[in-house]
Amino acid sequence: MMGAVLEQGDTLATAIPGVLSVAINYGNPILAYRDAKGSPAGVSVDLARRIADELGLACQLMTFDAAKDATAAVGNGACDLGFFAADPARADKVAFTRPYLAIQGNYLVREHSTYLCNEDVDQSGVLIGVGRGSAYDLFLTRTIRKATLMRESTSPEVVDTFLRLGLDVAAGVRGQLEADAARIGGLRLIEPYFMLIEQALGIPKALEAKLINRLDHIISRSLADGFFAEALVRHGVEGAALMAAKSE
Structure with a gap:
């Protein structure tokens, strides 16, 4: 099982050294789908890899067919990060970043x-x-x-x-x-x-103080530099609207 992310100066490490475990939810085809080879693809996959790179970690994708299962995996610490709607019914175990997509x-x-x-x-x-x-x-x-x-x-x-x-x-x-x-x-x-449905990043509640601000910064930059806009075009996503970028 993947463990909590710990802050060490400007670097981060997981219980399995150097690996960020990310829950990918196939239940939301706007954000994730299986490509021609059956591998995970989509906006959430691209963002997961960007976040892992920003944090200096390898990215391990764990796939789920339903939001409830992906949310549970993050809530119980089996995964370090996931992509969910920021619903109050999930907030007891999952901490959410600012939304990036509606x-x-x-x-x-x-x-x-x-x-x-x-x-x-x-x-x-x-x-x-x-x-x-x-x-x-x-x-x-x-x-x-x-x-x-x-x-x-x-x-x-x-x-x-x-x-x-x-x-x-x-x-x-x-x-x-x-x-x-x-x-x-x-x-x-x-x-x-x-x-x-406002989409955000979700992490285990126990990691909120350590990671939320850093993840919010990555989201803001990804909105401002065109990362999200390019990902939506690349994956043919329609019917979704990007949130406004916030100055930092």
Whole structure:
């Protein structure tokens, strides 16, 4: 198991010397995916490697299919770093940096559905498919009053489950829903989005005092120098907005 990162002057070391263990979540295809060789790729992978390089450490990627599993690995110290939505339900064990990216969370329905706006969805008897433990699952758990959430194991499976089980609505990140709608046909997004999912870096709570400021600095510089913008273009990411760079 990867241990805590310790500060030693201007250098950092892990319990396994020289290695930063990073959780990569395939459940958010905006940030991570498997390339043609089955290896992890995406914005979060690029940023993980940049951070490890900045800290003078090798980068070890540990992959997960769902946000809840990646978050748990960081929260219990099995990984030193991860990429998550900064949701308060995760804040007891995970400390978050400043956000760097905002992703839209939308509802998807069948083309001829009578649900035309977000308010139409929260009605008694409506079944909403969500990815278990995802940022929008946590958000909807707090905000939905009448409809019922049907939790699928991972976010990329939500639309297929929505169709297979005859659910009324699928909830997810806009990019994934748009890709599924194009693949399947006969589906449409409800506009506007029901939430903005702010993406941040997450580290074990015990490391907050030692690492947050340094990671915030790396994020700010990566926004200012075009690193994030170039990564979004390189990986064909749409439906996500970069946060404003802050002067330091």
